Amino acid sequence: MKSYKIVFIFVLMLPVMLYSQQAKQGKLIILPFYTKGIDPTTVSTAEEILRLEMENLSAKNISLAKSTSLGNADSNCTSTDCAAELGKQLKADQVVSVQTLSLGQKIIIQYFLIDVEKKVVLLADKLTSTSVEDLDVVMKRMAISITSLESAEKSAQVGAITENESKPFFLRSGRRFNNWSFGYLYPQNGFSTGDKSFTMDIKIGAEMQELDYGVQLLIREGFGANIFSSYLFSQKDICPYVGAGVGFHWVTVDQPNVSFPPQDYSVTNIKEKKGDGFELLLNTGVRLFHTYNFRVNVNLTYAYTFNDLKSEAIVLTLGFMY
Structure with missing residues (x-):
């Protein structure tokens, strides 16, 4: 009986409690x-x-x-x-x-x-x-x-x-470009013996008024990829530039291994060596017809790969940018 009284009193007090709250x-x-x-x-x-x-x-x-x-x-x-x-x-x-x-x-x-x-x-x-x-x-x-x-x-x-908020926000954009280059690699250390070897690369990037940046894929006695950026000194048809890049290079070289069997002559065997590592690149060059949408690019690169071979080279290429 007491429980019913308590419930009844609680029901009566509920509106007052709610109002107070x-x-x-x-x-x-x-x-x-x-x-x-x-x-x-x-x-x-x-x-x-x-x-x-x-x-x-x-x-x-x-x-x-x-x-x-x-x-x-x-x-x-x-x-x-x-x-x-x-x-x-x-x-x-x-x-x-x-x-x-x-x-x-x-x-x-x-x-x-x-x-x-x-x-x-x-x-x-x-x-x-x-x-x-x-x-x-x-x-x-x-x-x-x-x-x-x-x-x-x-x-x-x-x-x-x-x-x-659902609309995409706008970002400043640069003018996109593609660059195909061909040339020679002149080995200094850690590459195949010889005066030079063929190389080619492709650059995909964008450029602003005084700066460009992008990704480079290359074939230089192996395969490599890096990100790069360059400072452009001019907005006229002849545009010098300097820049740098950092990436990774999988180097594959053929090095001679000379042996001396009992015969009177030596035997030379070609042995393949591999060495991969991070790569640092320093670039300089000049762009021709810079004000046009199809340009010529002459580039000189110093590349050093941090691998067991301590690969070091100078690369000269001629490229077409569009």
Whole structure:
């Protein structure tokens, strides 16, 4: 019997407890938006969407202010003091001040959450709506940001991503190029014996006004790959440059192995040796017809490979860039 009485008393006290809990959460007022270049119907709809979204997310008592008129004070109520003063008159703990600006089809929205008693800004951020139709998502995102006291960027979640955020952002780009080169490798150490050997490479990269960069794939007594960059000294048809690169080189060389059997003559056997390692390259050269979309490139490279063979060479190539 006692248990039923306890349950009955709890049911009677539940509304009081809920009301007290709500009262503890405080009161938040959304001030009328201060707008430029947006029709009043759209503004009124956006205000109501923000209020509904915040009511769904917050336990506070959320309401819209009917007027921002404060006599001789700032009638637009864009300042912190003005918003706090209005919140004090409306007996609010916090107020939300929103300013919107139309820029073509874009609507830039700046919002502030202000503590009425302390007259300080608790949160300030901005969002961009790419169109009027995107305002509902922007209002939802703003409501999440305000109720969670997080910036708009940190408050992103599925279902609240604006059109502006879903668009790819633009990056500065250079003019792309391909370069095929042919020439000779002049071994200094750690390569096949001989005066020179054939080499070829391809460069894929991009260039800006005074700089180029890219990836180079090469065949030089083995196979190699590196990343490179060069400084361009001129924008005219004759363009000298210097640069450097770093990569990896798989070196394969044929070296003679001389033996002396019991006969009177020596026997020479060719033995293949391999040595791979990181490679450092220093480049210099000149580009011809630099102002055209098809250019000639004369390049001189010093290459050193950090392998067991200590491969070292000078490379001279003639290339065609397009």
